[in-house]
């Protein structure tokens with residue numbers, strides 16, 4: 219028997235940005251790596267807001283929210299990026315010319331990660347993505363957060379399934395970086411771990427080397443879900459020129 223769900227999914231709008239940023243931050247509070255990413259929760263929220271201002275409404279992004287039917291509260295959200303052929307080609311050309319590292323600016327809509335641990339992780343993820351998606355259309359799942367007050371009600375499952383349906387409609391693979399908190403839900407929905415990065419948080423947390431403060435190895439999983447459908451034609455592979 220399928221139970222009626224207590225929430226509904228809808229595209230997020232620009233007016234939702236403050237709530238999306240708030241949920242992003244509070245969902246990450248138990249994540250001890252994120253605690254090392256930003257000096258304060260306020261700085262974290264500001265950074266997420268700037269990123270969302272550039273993303274929400276852009277044609278290469280999809281932001282989907284889950285709204286609790288009873289209270290009308292926005293309780294969870296997820297986002298996917300669908301880079302255009304032009305954007306992929308531009309990235310590949312820069313990478314071939316080894317210009318990416320030399321550039322100081324970040325791409326529009328990209329998280330402005332502070333130096334240190336966040337940038338180290340981001341650079342490794344970018345290298346993997348660049349290698350894995352060179353010349354190929356793909357989807358990136360970039361965010362998935364449920365307000366802790368609404369967790370374990372199926373919103374995360376429904377959001378991941380929304381993205382998987384989109385990928386199957388477009389016949390595209392989905393790539394993502396899964397945190398230790400996030401990866402079980404992706405595994406459940408057909409994502410495979412294709413690479414991982416083990417980060418020893420004692421190396422990054424202040425004064426943790428000789429007094430580990432409970433920090434240890436934090437595994438980031440680089441995950442892939444292949445489409446269950448075949449591409450309608452060969453548009454998923456871009457010409458090499």
Ligand SMILES: CC(C)(COP(=O)(O)OP(=O)(O)OC[C@H]1O[C@@H](n2cnc3c(N)ncnc32)[C@H](O)[C@@H]1OP(=O)(O)O)[C@@H](O)C(=O)NCCC(=O)NCCS
Pocket residue numbers: 245246294362363364365368369370371372373374375376395396397399400401402403406
């Ligand atoms: C991951 C997250 C989005 C799941 O959201 P949710 O709305 O609670 O998800 P659901 O209720 O649909 O549960 C989905 C699955 O997630 C897993 N899960 C969710 N909460 C869990 C918990 N506290 N402990 C273990 N597994 C959990 C289970 O596998 C569950 O599957 P089930 O339906 O078979 O029990 C939410 O826990 C969250 O926001 N976490 C912090 C942020 C994060 O890690 N995001 C992912 C970044 S990669």
